[in-house]
Amino acid sequence: MRIRPIMIITATAAAIATAGGMATAATGTPTATPTAQSKPAAAPAAPAAPASGGGSAATGATATPAASTVTSTTTTPIDAGTVAGILGSCLGSEASQYQAVIGVRAPVASSDTDGVVIAVDSAGQYVQCESKGDKGTSMSSPATFINDRLWGTGHLVEFFDSFSTPAGAGQVLSLGAGHYTADVAKVTISYGDDATEYPAVMAGGAFAYTAAISTGSDANAFPPAPYVHAYNADGKEIYNQKTQPTVKNTHP
Numbered sequence: 415m416r417i418r419p420i421m422i423i424t425a426t427a428a429a430i431a432t433a434g435g436m437a438t439a440a441t442g443t444p445t446a447t448p449t450a451q452s453k454p455a456a457a458p459a460a461p462a463a464p465a466s467g468g469g470s471a472a473t474g475a476t477a478t479p480a481a482s483t484v485t486s487t488t489t490t491p492i493d494a495g496t497v498a499g500i501l502g503s504c505l506g507s508e509a510s511q512y513q514a515v516i517g518v519r520a521p522v523a524s525s526d527t528d529g530v531v532i533a534v535d536s537a538g539q540y541v542q543c544e545s546k547g548d549k550g551t552s553m554s555s556p557a558t559f560i561n562d563r564l565w566g567t568g569h570l571v572e573f574f575d576s577f578s579t580p581a582g583a584g585q586v587l588s589l590g591a592g593h594y595t596a597d598v599a600k601v602t603i604s605y606g607d608d609a610t611e612y613p614a615v616m617a618g619g620a621f622a623y624t625a626a627i628s629t630g631s632d633a634n635a636f637p638p639a640p641y642v643h644a645y646n647a648d649g650k651e652i653y654n655q656k657t658q659p660t661v662k663n664t665h666p
Contacts, residue, residue, distance in 0.1 A: 486521035486626045487612040504543035504550030515618030522626035524579040532620040542574040578637045586637040591622040600645040606638025
């Protein structure tokens with residue numbers, strides 16, 4: 415069963431041009447935060463579930479996440495041939511319209527997910543296809559995530575789909591993705607109350623993150639929520655999801 419963590423969604427101001435290559439891996443080495451991280455007075459409120467399309471919905475659970483440990487955020491590349499197959503099975507006849515910019519395997523696999531492929535078309539429309547082997551699926555319908563379609567404009571980051579799902583006894587796979595404006599030079603992810611930030615994979619205006627999280631022996635434990643941080647080229651934090659829980663609900 416997939417768990418949808420509480421995710422705060424903001425939207426991009428404009429489409430991002432595609433990059434010439436595809437990002438395929440990240441080391442997962444924690445990064446030192448250039449600015450002090452402060453714990454918010456209260457956890458951000460859960461946004462309402464989108465009427466349709468992508469984005470994350472809150473689970474509605476009130477249980478406090480149990481003590482947990484991020485055991486790995488290291489990704490490995492998906493080869494170009496497999497990436498093409500993943501997009502083909504995810505998008506069907508529309509796959510040829512998209513150029514892959516990110517294709518990575520997660521550090522741990524669940525029963526139906528072991529990685530993610532992000533692709534973009536010539537109009538700057540992004541798609542997230544979760545992978546299992548050489549197949550791709552999307553948790554949202556339609557699979558294409560169109561810039562500003564759901565949450566308006568004027569911010570730095572837009573999320574696609576984000577979830578946590580069991581990956582064996584006492585272990586959870588956390589995976590998410592999104593895109594960002596040209597103001598953003600670095601995206602990192604922290605988990606729960608731990609201030610440690612882990613680098614996201616970035617390319618072509620998109621980012622993706624995965625993590626293996628140990629939740630211990632409690633089979634009902636909820637994993638910690640991921641929080642996105644964005645930095646500009648000078649290393650200044652310009653977005654912190656823990657302290658800027660802004661939701662743009664602009665459904666038609």
